[in-house]
Amino acid sequence: MTLKAGIVGCGGISRSHAQAYTHLNNTSLVSLCDINPTVLDTRANEYGVKGRYTTFEEMFESEELDIVSICTHAPLHAPVTIAAAQAGVNVLCEKPLSINLQSADEMLAACTNAGVHLAVSHQYRFTPLFRQAKAWIQAGKIGALRGVREVGKGREAGFELMEMGVHYFDEMHFFMDDIEWIHAQVSYEGHPVSTDDIMHSSQLCKTDRRDNGLVAGDTMMIHIGGKNGTYGMIELYRRESTTGWLMGPHILGETGQIMIKPNPQNGIDEMWYCPFDVSFAAHTPQWELITPDEEAFLIDGKPWKARHSIWSVHDVVNAILKNRPPELGGKGALTSLECVSAVYESHFTERRVHLPMTDRRHPLVKRTALHVER
Ligand SMILES: NC(=O)c1ccc[n+]([C@@H]2O[C@H](COP(=O)([O-])OP(=O)(O)OC[C@H]3O[C@@H](n4cnc5c(N)ncnc54)[C@H](O)[C@@H]3O)[C@@H](O)[C@H]2O)c1
The missing domain is CATH 3.30.360.10 (Dihydrodipicolinate Reductase; domain 2)
Structure with a gap:
């Protein structure tokens, strides 16, 4: 069985995920997404990927993915994960999992409800x-x-x-x-x-x-x-x-x-x-x-030999193929x-x-009037 993989966010760390999905025997990198079309095309040309999207919503609607790596900055990890879960796609999210525990809880709930894995990429x-x-x-x-x-x-x-x-x-x-x-x-x-x-x-x-x-x-x-x-x-x-x-x-x-x-x-x-x-x-x-x-x-x-993302990707791919939880999935991801x-x-x-913390509000957010995007 070959798993169809996608990546959201085509900056620095995405190269490492793209190398992983193109190298592994049981995965095929079929689509990429970045809001910046130049960055998107550069990465897609590098790995010969046909599916190219500038919004993750469109990517999840158009492609039937088995797994997606989320390689945007942290504030977007929650909305992209929740959209992926709703489309029935397993998620390997780059670290930090999110910018606060409340949104991380929502990510885990969305993945659990959809019956897909949520794992975080601490590859070391x-x-x-x-x-x-x-x-x-x-x-x-x-x-x-x-x-x-x-x-x-x-x-x-x-x-x-x-x-x-x-x-x-x-x-x-x-x-x-x-x-x-x-x-x-x-x-x-x-x-x-x-x-x-x-x-x-x-x-x-x-x-x-x-x-x-x-x-x-x-x-x-x-x-x-x-x-x-x-x-x-x-x-x-x-x-x-x-x-x-x-x-x-x-x-x-x-x-x-x-x-x-x-x-x-x-x-x-x-x-x-x-x-x-x-x-x-x-x-x-x-x-x-x-x-x-x-x-x-x-x-x-x-x-x-390096602390390459393939080590995390490999674990999640094996989890999907062998029908077992990822080592760093579920509550462990948080x-x-x-x-x-x-x-x-x-x-x-x-x-x-x-741990685990009972008050899920961010200790800095609850102590300041500063606004931060969830
Ligand atoms: N596990 C590791 O060892 C490791 C190493 C480096 C980075 N990271 C993590 O990976 C994440 C990304 O870091 P990076 O260095 O690759 O960042 P980056 O700035 O190089 O790339 C982020 C990309 O996301 C794109 N983007 C922004 N909004 C988007 C949207 N709505 N939809 C799609 N794409 C969008 C940007 O255009 C950019 O190309 C961070 O959370 C970082 O901490 C992890």
């Missing part, structure tokens, strides 16, 4: 190095897991939370067998964030075009409580992009540690292992580069976005916030 967890790290943790290779640390790429924290932060929450979700609570402090220009510091993402971060709705703060320290009793820590703060490759989990166990970080030369992840958790460089044993079997990187005959809300709620209430 599906890559062979993340799988190998998890297998090592489960096998006791680093002793009892103590925690996972992450650092942002250097953009202002409120913006970064919606870009890399949600990926990091998913990493924690993966390594800690789910997230129980969040405790966070957020500051802006050296003072604790107040309601006066809530602003649109384009005002906070002027170096990135993506719309992430309302945000706050240039610096964040986030503590995460894992279901398996372990702790996570995410630091997001502004710094020069030359040090951007700090991203990637540092996993600490009682008898060893693992780092998965992109090689600064080629951006491809490497996994390193060190038998002890010792802070002083001089007393730390040599780090060892770990390379899984080449076979682990193969998808339909080709190796995929977890990383719930963490975003929990960060702000924790900061403003100065307490630990447990």
Whole structure:
């Protein structure tokens, strides 16, 4: 069986989804949509796609798709997902799932009612190095897991939370067998964030075009409580992009540690292992580069070594074909976005916030008169 795939939004990340659907044996990329006809034609010509639309409503009406990747900015994820669900199309939505939990709930309800999958594209967890790290943790290779640390790429924290932060929450979700609570402090220009510091993402971060709705703060320290009793820590703060490759989990166990970080030369992840958790460089044993079997990187005959979207696409396609839920579907698709809300709620209430959140209103939206598109 060949699944017919479409993509809405033909910008940067859509290339990665297009590569996935054209490579996989069981999928065919049949239609693309972008409001910008030049961008649409460029991407469609690149992948030889005939179905071309400038509105997603028209695309869902005219095509009989099995799966759609939603690659627009976050404020459009909910309306496009709901339209796809109403047309009976399975959804793989780019992160962040949406700009608030209320619309994310509506996305999940629409997909559940229509009997289609809703999955979010946090592809890192599906890559062979993340799988190998998890297998090592489960096998006791680093002793009892103590925690996972992450650092942002250097953009202002409120913006970064919606870009890399949600990926990091998913990493924690993966390594800690789910997230129980969040405790966070957020500051802006050296003072604790107040309601006066809530602003649109384009005002906070002027170096990135993506719309992430309302945000706050240039610096964040986030503590995460894992279901398996372990702790996570995410630091997001502004710094020069030359040090951007700090991203990637540092996993600490009682008898060893693992780092998965992109090689600064080629951006491809490497996994390193060190038998002890010792802070002083001089007393730390040599780090060892770990390379899984080449076979682990193969998808339909080709190796995929980067954190490529094909890893998420592959899981959802298999879910549809094998009639099982996607690994990051259903309520699990909402977890990383719930963490975003929990960060702000924790900061403003100065307490630990447990998931799932009962108040689904956005903690910034409910504290400001600023308007933001849902
Ligand atoms: N998973 C990842 O690792 C990863 C990496 C990069 C980006 N992303 C996410 O992907 C999303 C898109 O990011 P990007 O960098 O590709 O953005 P982009 O700005 O490059 O592309 C967005 C595209 O959406 C189009 N668009 C706008 N309104 C539309 C509409 N109504 N209908 C159809 N198309 C419309 C724009 O014309 C543009 O071409 C963001 O949510 C971003 O966070 C995820």
